Amino acid sequence: MTDPSTEFEAEFTQLADSLTDRGRAPRTDLVDLWPQFVEMDLPLVAHVGSFADLVTLVRVFASRGLISPLVVSPILASALGAGDDPQVVPLTAAFVGDVRDVDAKTRVRVPWAATASRLVVAGRDPVETRARYVEGFRPSGPSGGSALPFAECCLTDGHEITDLVLDASHRAQLEITVAALLLGAVTGAVRLTEEHTRTREQFGAPLARLPGVRRQLGEARVDLAHGRAALDRAVATVGSGADDERVLDAALVAAVVASEVATRTAMVAHQLHGAVGTTQEYALGAYTRAVWAFRDWPTSAAARRRHLGERALHGGANAVWDTLTAPVTRATSAR
Amino acid sequence: MAQLPADPDDLRRYARDVIAAGLPADHVVRIDSWSRHVDLPFSRHLADAGLIGITWPRRYGGAERSHLDRLVVTEELLRSGAPVAGHWMGDRQIGPAVLRYGSDELKEEILPPIVRSETVFCLGMSEPEAGSDLAAVRTRAKRVDGGWRLDGHKIWTSHAHHATHAYVLARTDPDAPKHFGLTEFLVDMDADGVEVSPIIDLTGGHHFNEVRFDGVVVPDRRVLGTVDNGWTQVVDQLSFERGGPERYLSTLPLLDLLVDRRAIEPDVLGELVPDLAALRSSACEVARALDRGVAPVTASASLKLLGNRFERRVVESARSAVHDVGDLGELVATAALIAPAFSIRGGAADVLMSIVAKQEGPR
Numbered sequence: 001m002t003d004p005s006t007e008f009e010a011e012f013t014q015l016a017d018s019l020t021d022r023g024r025a026p027r028t029d030l031v032d033l034w035p036q037f038v039e040m041d042l043p044l045v046a047h048v049g050s051f052a053d054l055v056t057l058v059r060v061f062a063s064r065g066l067i068s069p070l071v072v073s074p075i076l077a078s079a080l081g082a083g084d085d086p087q088v089v090p091l092t093a094a095f096v097g098d099v100r101d102v103d104a105k106t107r108v109r110v111p112w113a114a115t116a117s118r119l120v121v122a123g124r125d126p127v128e129t130r131a132r133y134v135e136g137f138r139p140s141g142p143s144g145g146s147a148l149p150f151a152e153c154c155l156t157d158g159h160e161i162t163d164l165v166l167d168a169s170h171r172a173q174l175e176i177t178v179a180a181l182l183l184g185a186v187t188g189a190v191r192l193t194e195e196h197t198r199t200r201e202q203f204g205a206p207l208a209r210l211p212g213v214r215r216q217l218g219e220a221r222v223d224l225a226h227g228r229a230a231l232d233r234a235v236a237t238v239g240s241g242a243d244d245e246r247v248l249d250a251a252l253v254a255a256v257v258a259s260e261v262a263t264r265t266a267m268v269a270h271q272l273h274g275a276v277g278t279t280q281e282y283a284l285g286a287y288t289r290a291v292w293a294f295r296d297w298p299t300s301a302a303a304r305r306r307h308l309g310e311r312a313l314h315g316g317a318n319a320v321w322d323t324l325t326a327p328v329t330r331a332t333s334a335r
Numbered sequence: 336m337a338q339l340p341a342d343p344d345d346l347r348r349y350a351r352d353v354i355a356a357g358l359p360a361d362h363v364v365r366i367d368s369w370s371r372h373v374d375l376p377f378s379r380h381l382a383d384a385g386l387i388g389i390t391w392p393r394r395y396g397g398a399e400r401s402h403l404d405r406l407v408v409t410e411e412l413l414r415s416g417a418p419v420a421g422h423w424m425g426d427r428q429i430g431p432a433v434l435r436y437g438s439d440e441l442k443e444e445i446l447p448p449i450v451r452s453e454t455v456f457c458l459g460m461s462e463p464e465a466g467s468d469l470a471a472v473r474t475r476a477k478r479v480d481g482g483w484r485l486d487g488h489k490i491w492t493s494h495a496h497h498a499t500h501a502y503v504l505a506r507t508d509p510d511a512p513k514h515f516g517l518t519e520f521l522v523d524m525d526a527d528g529v530e531v532s533p534i535i536d537l538t539g540g541h542h543f544n545e546v547r548f549d550g551v552v553v554p555d556r557r558v559l560g561t562v563d564n565g566w567t568q569v570v571d572q573l574s575f576e577r578g579g580p581e582r583y584l585s586t587l588p589l590l591d592l593l594v595d596r597r598a599i600e601p602d603v604l605g606e607l608v609p610d611l612a613a614l615r616s617s618a619c620e621v622a623r624a625l626d627r628g629v630a631p632v633t634a635s636a637s638l639k640l641l642g643n644r645f646e647r648r649v650v651e652s653a654r655s656a657v658h659d660v661g662d663l664g665e666l667v668a669t670a671a672l673i674a675p676a677f678s679i680r681g682g683a684a685d686v687l688m689s690i691v692a693k694q695e696g697p698r
Contacts, residue, residue: 215685218692222637229620230613256609308608309601317591321414325612327619329343329403 008049012057015040016064023188026065026286028149034090034115037068043089045074051173052235055180059231062184063191065283067149067290069112071177076120079170080133092116093174094153095298099123102132104157111293113151121155122166124299126175126252126307131166134159150293168244172251175304176234178294179251179258183227185294186262189269189287190220196273213272220268223261230257236328249311249324252304259301262291337385339398343407350411353384358417364592365416366666367585367673370680371542373497374418375452381412381419382452387426391434395442396450402622406580410615413584414591420494420542425449425456427579429502432519432572436560444556445500445521457498459489459522459546460569466491467683469504470513470566474548476505476520482554483507485522488547491680495531495544498524503548508563517565521557522548537672571630576681578621578635583614583642585677586649589670592663598656607652610645614638633694636687643677643684650674 019033020026027033041047045054058071073091074083082088092115094108102121110119117138122131136159155161194217197207207213234254237247266288270277277284295301312320340346357380365372381387390405391397409427412419426449433445448454465471474487485505495501501522508516522529528551534543560568590607593599617638624631650670657667678684 214692215688218688221691221694222640222688225617225634225637226610226613226641229617230609233612233616250612253609253612256605257613302602305605305609306601307605309603309605312594312604312608313597313599313601317594320591320594320608320611324608325615327612327616329407329619 008053009056009060012060013064016061016066020064020066023064023191024283026067026188026283028065028067028286028290030066030068030112031115033066033068037070038089043070043073043077044084045078047084048074051176051238055176055231055235058177059180059184059187062181062290063187065185065188065286065290067181067185067286067294069115071181071294072111072174073116075170075173075177076118078173079120079131079164079166088118090116091118091120093120093122093298095122095124097124099128099130099132102155102161104155104159104161106155108153108155109150110153111149111297113153120164120166122171122298124303126171126248126299126304127168129165129167129171131164133162133164135162136160168248169238172234172244172248173238174298175248175251175255176231176238178297179227179231179234179254181294182255182258182262182291183224183231185287185290186227186265186269187224189266189284189291190217190224192284192287193217193220193269193272207272216268216272220265223265227258227261230254233328240328246323249308252308253324256301256304256308259295259304262295266291337383339385339389339400339404343404346404347407347411349384350386350408351415353381353386354411354415354417357381357384358415364588364666365418366587366589366670368416368418368588369413369420369423369581369585370493371420371540372418373421373455373494375421375455375497377418378421378452381422382450386412387422387452388430388446388450391430391446391450395434395446397446402625403619406618406622410580410584410618413580414587416588421455421497422449422452423581424458424494424502425454425500428458428572428576429456429500429521432502432559432568433521435571436519436568438556440556441521441559454499455494455497457492457495457501457524457544457546459492459501459503459548461491462488463490467686469569470517472504472506472517474503474505475509476507476518476553479552482552483518483520483558485520485528485548485551485553488545490543490545491534492531492544492546493542495524495546496533496541500524501529501546502559503553504565504569507565511563514566516563517569518562519559519565519568520553521559522551522553526551526553528552537675538669570632573632573635573682576635577639577687578618578625578631580615580618582639582681583611583618583645585673586646586653586670589653589663589666590649592666593653593656598663599652600655603652603655607645607648610641610648614642614645617641633691636682636690639681640678640684640687640691646677647674 069090072093073089076091077088092112094110119134119137200207231254234250237250340349357377388397389400430449476483476485503520503522507518528549530547532545533541621631653667
């Protein structure tokens, strides 16, 4: 397995730092930033580089509080067969219980609705491949407010809706980029927490000197490493030549671990920040909101676990060992 | 000597076949076998198949394979619940430490018998007054003509009653600061002055012992590495001890049974599978670090902490299922009694967490 952290990591970090004051000014409303992203060729995975590069980009940006449609847009463009067409982005996605019911009156919850002009509506079930493509999408409902990059939207007769297949490989890639977003966001939260505990004094000393605080920070780092292991494995599986089913399994594994790690670690970050972390003006909230918004998206963590558990029971202990949990030991190039 | 398959997948299949051929027909599923169950004929069967010391140089009987290849083999041994405790310490820990720090003479003396599974090593680290605080050891080694005189008391020494040799960490400079003045020795267990007494654990089993060294003479050639440099050396050694798959696979035979008997709910299994996948990948990263010549101290500590958490969840899941799978009752009861030790042995959780906490955080 190659290290999916790519040569671009430092470059992406520098860019994200410049846009967010090193993560102290997170941004999820990217209407004004998107043209810059397009100019830099960031939205199209083919222009960024490999899929591993895209995952790194999403993770690094999220670690600075840039929660952008890059999580979904390049993958959906690829599903539309327009992976190298800059005109097709920005694309976003919504997920519903039964995609067959989608029509001109369907209400959907859409991330980055204000930025996107095209929408893919797919089923929440991880193995559902049927999807609908909505061209000329304009958000019709009120925005979700400042708390989350989501808006409630209603499809209308003015939208042109066509069928689309979102195959297992694209579903897997979405799960992986969401896992990258979650781990990136919570990495940003831990970074802020480390800074806070180094500078905030209580009981006559910086918080970081308290053994209980150090222990919680240690637990957060251990959890982050766990999440990265699952994420890197999933990225390596994409490039390993494994079949789509196995790639989707690895992606769901990464998403389950990322969701749990991000939830647990965000709570630690808040605990160590105290009350200041719960205010809207303080940066930590942006990272927490990203975790809360995406940990059950595109499908719930519970549904992911159930899917993996059923796959494991169906395949038996040998399948658990030989496929569902097996490490990727060969060199890969995740394109 | 047996020729090991070059391809890792073929090596995995080869290891499985060797294990299956070596286990008795009435082999019962057991957990924690790497720590608890000594079966010297089985260890020699593995040795004959070339599966001990596989990363070591050929001149000492090894196969010069990568740590990643070794991980493939150890994963299969642990998954099968095979009785490997007889050679585990020598293969996992003492051999690599001797290769890293030992003199040529010591390598020639110690390594080939481990590869042939002719020796059994036990670890003399913990002491009654120095458990997790390893640097607080009081066992003394004093210079005597031609070697060292060892006096002290070690505890929690697994399989000392089977061992031919002991690794002993002892204080050689009592005036030095705590983390200095320590030296590592390899001691014959049949030497005059070595006394072993059993400690029975919660399960009723005997693998722990106390070992007393009363004026035991250790020749100079049995000093491992540099006199008074023991702390630096032992920290490296602990990376081998902590970063291996036994820290998350000692209960896998139990989980396999639950899965194959469908005695576990999918939602619960869906929590365990992702963790196991991440742990196995992390172990690969630790193995790759070792292949690069790096002692992955922090990564090993993290892996052990996460592995302990996973194993306890396996045991808790089994508790819920045991009502449905009555004949597993004894196995689950044993697992539940072993579980408290997971986060103590091989480095207590609090000590490991302090290692992680000292590192720089995310940037």
